[in-house]
Structure formats: C-alpha cells, structure tokens
Amino acid sequence: MNAKVEARWAMAVRVLALFAALSIVIAVLEAGAIRRLRAELQVLRTEREEVKTDLASSWAQQSADDVGQAIRWLDSFYADSGQGFGRPGGLCAGGKLDDQAIVRSAFGVFLSARAAKHSVIDSIEAMNTAIRRTDAYRSVHPELALPANER
Numbered sequence: 001m002n003a004k005v006e007a008r009w010a011m012a013v014r015v016l017a018l019f020a021a022l023s024i025v026i027a028v029l030e031a032g033a034i035r036r037l038r039a040e041l042q043v044l045r046t047e048r049e050e051v052k053t054d055l056a057s058s059w060a061q062q063s064a065d066d067v068g069q070a071i072r073w074l075d076s077f078y079a080d081s082g083q084g085f086g087r088p089g090g091l092c093a094g095g096k097l098d099d100q101a102i103v104r105s106a107f108g109v110f111l112s113a114r115a116a117k118h119s120v121i122d123s124i125e126a127m128n129t130a131i132r133r134t135d136a137y138r139s140v141h142p143e144l145a146l147p148a149n150e151r
Helices: 002-060 064-079 090-095 099-115 120-132 135-140
Strands: none
Touching: 002 120, 064 090, 064 120, 099 120
8 A cells, every 4th residue: 555655646746746847837938928028018118209209309390480370370260250169369268378279289280280291281271170070169160060080
C-alpha cells in the first residue's frame, strides 16, 4: 500500500510540476504581450500629442483678421432676425457675451475648417451650416433648419 501512496504522490508532484511549468510559460507570454501593448500605447500617446501640437500650431497660425471676420459674421448672424437668431445685441444679447457660441462656432467649426485648409469663406459657411443643424436654430427657423444628421 505504501508503494501505491508513493506512486500517487509522485504523480501528484508531476502534475503540479507540469502545472507550474505551464503557469510559468503563460506568465512569460503574458508579460511579453503586456510589454508589446505598453509600447503600442506609448506610440499612440506620442501620435496623439503630435496631432494636438499640429492642430494647435495650425490654429495659432490663423490670421487674427480671419478669426475676427468669423466672429463678426457670427455676431451679425445672431442679430439677424431674417436668417439668424434675431437677438438684439447679437453675441452680446442682454449685455452678456455668449462665449459658448464663439467657442462652438469659431473654435469648434471655423478654426477646424481653416486648419483643414478651407478658405475663410468656406469656413464661415461651415459655421453657418453647423448652426443651421442645431435644435436652437430649428426652434427659431424650422423652415430654414437643416437636418441634424446630414453632413
């Protein structure tokens, strides 16, 4: 009986040794995969920073006159009751600057279009199109509003 117990223990030790060896192999493979993923993540982070730098650089290179023209157009659009929002005072309705309108339209649309090498006129038209797709514009001019899902 002692021989049978010893044989079972020997088999159990072999199984545990095999399990330990497989665990080590899996751990080494996982470590390699983690190392590769970390390297890939670092490459993606570097690329993201380069894109952000390029975008900021292209925005910084925009003419102040062009940006001023876009903001003046935006102000007149907000004041225009025929095609725009009809707000007396435009972007400064009620004596308070609507800075979010400038951020959304001038920075979010105009400067992005200019960075993509569109002309000033086409970039202003992109602002116009983006505004006409909003629910706020649709509530004022449902007949002039563009569908929100079209590009």
